[in-house]
């Protein structure tokens with residue numbers, strides 16, 4: 001009788017721990033998957049990181065001069081090429097970047113902007 005009671009408590013404990021564990025897994029997943037979580041824009045010229053820009057929601061719009069004729073625009077949780085003197089304007093036409101993994105490139109000016117999540121990039125590699 002005593003033995004049976006102990007086993008029941010044991011099972012309840014195991015189930016409780018499993019539920020708590022699942023809760024944390026789901027919580028972490030939802031946080032990582034949330035595009036509104038703080039993101040970082042990595043700005044590169046010739047493949048060299050020249051600037052990292054925090055993209056937090058609620059941020060006021062700001063122009064960022066990367067090179068003489070390349071201007072990025074950042075606002076609440078997103079970033080884009082606002083101006084570039086390149087002939088193709090592919091970078092400007094790419095529009096806003098707001099999700100981890102998105103990238104805009106200006107080939108003629110060798111400028112790239114890549115969005116990374118606040119956490120490690122390993123999650124993105126797995127997700128894509």
Ligand SMILES: [Zn+2]
Nearest residue numbers: 084086091106
């Ligand atoms: Zn361009």
